Amino acid sequence: MVNTKDKIFQAAIHVFFIAVVLMCLMPFVLLLTTSFTSEASIVKEGYSLVPSEWSLDAYKFLWSDAENITRSYGITIFVTLIGTFVGLSISALLSYPMSRSDMPMKKQLAFYVFFTMLFNGGLVPTYIIYTQVFDMKNSLLALIIPGLLTNGFFVLIMRTFFQNSIPHAIIESASIDGAGEFKIFFKMILPLSLPILATIGLMQTIGYWNDWFNGLIYITDSKLFSLQNLLNRILLNAQFIQNNASTLNAGEVANAQIPLETVRMAMAVIGVVPLLCAYPFFQKYFVKGLVIGAVKG
């Protein structure tokens, strides 16, 4: 009796979750099928999960105009690598002294970091300072610098990790053995902290990979567009593909109609598929990062 009731309950839950999974994935599937649909059948019957006529035209077109995509991919990869590395280094260097119970002025230092999470100047002064004082408009630095510490939040998480997971006794004994502070930090603290460094590094990598806001406000030169900025520009203005392409191979494109609708969707596919393919491999750490991020630092 109880057993069948349980089975029905389990089955009902699975049905519910399969529906949830379909709702989460359906837009992606639509994006994918649309990008493989012929322009003619889109004009006729709209975006469809089972188009009447498949076609590779969109990808053929993007292939002929691959320079923009590869360049923006390159910029995204460069910015992500440098930003994550520098951001992680600054965070670790700042949070380790904060975690030391014997560090002078550590209360003030914690407040200095913490206050940035409570109050901020907002877009206008930030924009003016970065553009007028530091002259970062249309510079790759503008894609890297503003995101380095993500408002001090990771610093506090790391400090808590150092405090709770690394016994003070081993720092003391190393220091008695004559190891300097830098040696202790690089040879002992960092290797012991690999889990937290990996988790926070991953969150920062995703943050940089997905960032389009800094590009939107600081970058107007399309040669410096990151992948997200290129996608953003094409989303808001499909003509951008045409304008940008016509400068490249004007004669060819002017005759053949550009399959704008499908090219647009194909762009989004190229933008999102690598991330989705990598997702199963970092999924576990991503979940971990979200959970420690939510618990107070």
Next chain:
Amino acid sequence: MATTASTATAKPAEQQTEVRRAQNPVLKRLKRYAPLFIMIIPGVIYLFINNYLPMLGLIIAFKDVNFAKGILASDWIGFKNFEYLFKTEDAWIITRNTLLYNISFIILNLIIAVGIAILLNEVKKKVAARFYQSIVLIPYLISMVIVGYLVLAMLSGETGFINKQILPLFGIDPISWYSEPKYWPVILVIVNVWKNVGYLCIIYLAAIIGIDPEYYEAATIDGAGKWRQITQITIPLIAPVITIMTLLQIGRIFYSDFGLFYQVPLNTGELLSTTNVVDTYVYRALINLGDIGMSSAAGLYQSVVGFVLVLLSNYIVSKRNRDNALF
């Protein structure tokens, strides 16, 4: 052993230097901790530039900024910028939109996320549970630009999935979604739930998994059914987490997800009455119109109200339970 010997021999010498240094204990302390202070330099400088300078920069809201004169030398105009801002209808619209959207996001996300988390915890096959969990997180992983494309694929007027495939099934005429403001409150709420519910769900699931199974065993022995276990054990025990997460969101109720309100409606002018929020207003005033006065006034309005709300929500948490407070 070796260390004790070396400290023993080093002692007389150390005593001598100590006598000399004792005159200046501050300097000695500084020297001892110099490496640690060197470590924090990049971070301290970075936060100063990225966070503290813009805070000081908030004074431009009280100035008539003139780049020829420089920001500091520009004329003070008191509250003029705020007078202009609050005279416009926009000030009311962006405040209303920001608050109403955030309130609906908080309530709906909470109910749906807790519901999914509880059900996810009931799934017996762990492989399946992990699979479902990974999938609901995918929307949270991707950028708002991609979300903008996905919504466009659904709602595009001429070719969109809804207009071409779904509405004909019910015999409804196509709707031009991107020029009708009245639909957007519903669309944006759905998109927000779709994107963010997975994240909250993971947080609540982590809290549920942390509950001691003995509670449920005892309840089963006492003959309590699933429903009673959920309402009498699960929900009360994750209530602290729910409170913190909700108060954190209330503390940010005056801020909104810029991408959701900018990318998803494709920055469409016709939709502004229901899609303009403080963040998008500040952005457009600054970047599109170059109106530093208006945008800085709106920005300061947001910073100050936001700050008060964070302090207030934290005060409420700390009154209920000191440990849960953020500070």
